Amino acid sequence: MTVAGRRKFRREGEERRRQDLIEATLDCVAEHGLQGATVRAIASRAGVTAGLIRHYFPGKEELLQASYATIMGRMTELAKTALATVEQDPRRRLAAFLEASLVPPVIDVRTFSIWGSFIGRAGSDPALGVAHRAGYLGFRDEVETLVAEVFSGSGRLASAGELRRHAIAINAIIDGLWVEGCLAGDMFENGELAEIGIGSVEAMLGLRLRREELA
Amino acid sequence: MTVAGRRKFRREGEERRRQDLIEATLDCVAEHGLQGATVRAIASRAGVTAGLIRHYFPGKEELLQASYATIMGRMTELAKTALATVEQDPRRRLAAFLEASLVPPVIDVRTFSIWGSFIGRAGSDPALGVAHRAGYLGFRDEVETLVAEVFSGSGRLASAGELRRHAIAINAIIDGLWVEGCLAGDMFENGELAEIGIGSVEAMLGLRLRREELA
DNA sequence: GACGTTGTTATGCAAGTGTATAAATATTGG
DNA sequence: CCAATATTTATACACTTGCATAACAACGTC
The missing domain is CATH 1.10.357.10 (Tetracycline Repressor, domain 2)
Incomplete structure (x- = not known):
């Protein structure tokens, strides 16, 4: 039995992460509409965990607006x-x-x-x-x-x-x-x-x- | 203190109810997109309770398709x-x-x-x-x-x-x-x-x- | 008017939602 | 190599979601 350790990660530059999150959001929207753009789906596609979104955006709404822009x-x-x-x-x-x-x-x-x-x-x-x-x-x-x-x-x-x-x-x-x-x-x-x-x-x-x- | 009794209701014709539910669905979609079209929101707008939807449609998906058609x-x-x-x-x-x-x-x-x-x-x-x-x-x-x-x-x-x-x-x-x-x-x-x-x-x-x- | 049918409500549930918080670790500067 | 920082993960929570089920009551029928 394997003891699940804490996931490894890399710190990316701020702008890079923002852009990745936006791109992941656009992917989710393209595939399943706004309903498909959940924080977990977005984070998963961006290769991070859900909590990180709130570190770069005040909330999901702002991420959506940034993606639209x-x-x-x-x-x-x-x-x-x-x-x-x-x-x-x-x-x-x-x-x-x-x-x-x-x-x-x-x-x-x-x-x-x-x-x-x-x-x-x-x-x-x-x-x-x-x-x-x-x-x-x-x-x-x-x-x-x-x-x-x-x-x-x-x-x-x-x-x-x-x-x-x-x-x-x-x-x-x-x-x-x-x-x-x-x-x-x-x-x-x-x-x-x-x-x-x-x-x-x-x-x-x-x-x-x-x-x-x-x- | 008022004891909340069970809600009064009327039995509507089958076709009428279907149409009401579809119209309520369209209203919800128009106002808040597909995200806004939850079974509870639809039912509330149609003046019924959520469970009734499943009496007229196999599921929410079918109601949405009927609404689109x-x-x-x-x-x-x-x-x-x-x-x-x-x-x-x-x-x-x-x-x-x-x-x-x-x-x-x-x-x-x-x-x-x-x-x-x-x-x-x-x-x-x-x-x-x-x-x-x-x-x-x-x-x-x-x-x-x-x-x-x-x-x-x-x-x-x-x-x-x-x-x-x-x-x-x-x-x-x-x-x-x-x-x-x-x-x-x-x-x-x-x-x-x-x-x-x-x-x-x-x-x-x-x-x-x-x-x-x-x- | 009593009865059975079934349209309708009410309640419950497991899964998923956004967000808050604390813990952990990658990275930087010394 | 060590300490400081803040990016990132992990977990928890309150709430909503669609759906299942059982209780109920409106309506047609005798």
């Missing part, structure tokens, strides 16, 4: 990097932005599961609500700026209202295609969603965003 | 009634369908909260996954049929692939605008989302869906 930041960051790496022509910048938003790793079931689990409570939980709204408006502003650049770059005029409507519509089509792609990615060919997204925006704006390749 | 059916039903009540011109049928999908009661925070809470688990829970996929495909088929009618009614030809892409895009824009409207309805004017949705689809299809009113 992390996943949101990660998503918007991915979309923005698509803007940074691309050439100047506003139309191709917009196309690249659309493309990036509609292929992996932005299209991703895990991310979507987490998003859905949190967003379901954004209507009733005020903190989540404002967090979402801020993220949404930030994203839409990004789109609106892009559209404005496309218009001015093409020598077309658009009122503020028109810009706003275009931004709302483009944002909606990104969101809608994103949801569909995450939930049923296997129903679409590779790159099909991006193709559809770009084509739709071209039709909506009444101009081509890509250079014609095979014409 | 109910809310999904209600949503698709609302969209379909918009089709039944409207004139024959395919273009105006499509416009009415879009309009109906983008104003209350389809645009509704409560419905959205429930949808989000369940959909977050559609990626990991197979039962929810197939349920969603069925609902999504049904909705998209509806859209595709409408688009096909619009095309043939306007004397235009479209390949199956084109129809499919249009249906996917239109479905996406409905979904996206729906999400935005539910989560931040106060950021949009009355009917603005429907306006944007119809306008976008008009641009995508390259034809007008409404009769010009002020021209």
Whole structure:
């Protein structure tokens, strides 16, 4: 018979542990929703014991909020990097932005599961609500700026209202295609969603965003 | 001192009780997510005691599934009634369908909260996954049929692939605008989302869906 | 009006929940 | 190598969870 000794452990850096706990939380939420994110499940996945959570966060609620902020930041960051790496022509910048938003790793079931689990409570939980709204408006502003650049770059005029409507519509089509792609990615060919997204925006704006390749 | 007697009660019809329990479940989910849908909370809201749930459902899981099926059916039903009540011109049928999908009661925070809470688990829970996929495909088929009618009614030809892409895009824009409207309805004017949705689809299809009113 | 059926309540239970606290050990500085 | 520190574990506790069971009472039937 073995006498169970006290478990060995290593002291990790503070930031590292926080990040591990957040990642473990996101894993739990992705797999079993908010219900699955119990302190014990999170700790187990992070390779520590439950009590440690309260050493890094005031309570479970704060850990969840930090996790939500992390996943949101990660998503918007991915979309923005698509803007940074691309050439100047506003139309191709917009196309690249659309493309990036509609292929992996932005299209991703895990991310979507987490998003859905949190967003379901954004209507009733005020903190989540404002967090979402801020993220949404930030994203839409990004789109609106892009559209404005496309218009001015093409020598077309658009009122503020028109810009706003275009931004709302483009944002909606990104969101809608994103949801569909995450939930049923296997129903679409590779790159099909991006193709559809770009084509739709071209039709909506009444101009081509890509250079014609095979014409 | 009052001796607490046994609680008075009435025997309700079987179908009525089931429906009450489901509605109570949806209320709980809407307000506090799946975590808030405990047997005791549900029972309390339905005005019964917890044990009764197990008299009508094998377990909590089945009650949740029945609730999900109910809310999904209600949503698709609302969209379909918009089709039944409207004139024959395919273009105006499509416009009415879009309009109906983008104003209350389809645009509704409560419905959205429930949808989000369940959909977050559609990626990991197979039962929810197939349920969603069925609902999504049904909705998209509806859209595709409408688009096909619009095309043939306007004397235009479209390949199956084109129809499919249009249906996917239109479905996406409905979904996206729906999400935005539910989560931040106060950021949009009355009917603005429907306006944007119809306008976008008009641009995508390259034809007008409404009769010009002020021209 | 008494009776049996069964919808409904009340109570109990084992497992799981978040949190509080104390003990233990890994790590750092001397 | 030793002492100080605070990260980490371990344990306990009050509470909630879903579910099982038994008592009860509302309703239909004779």
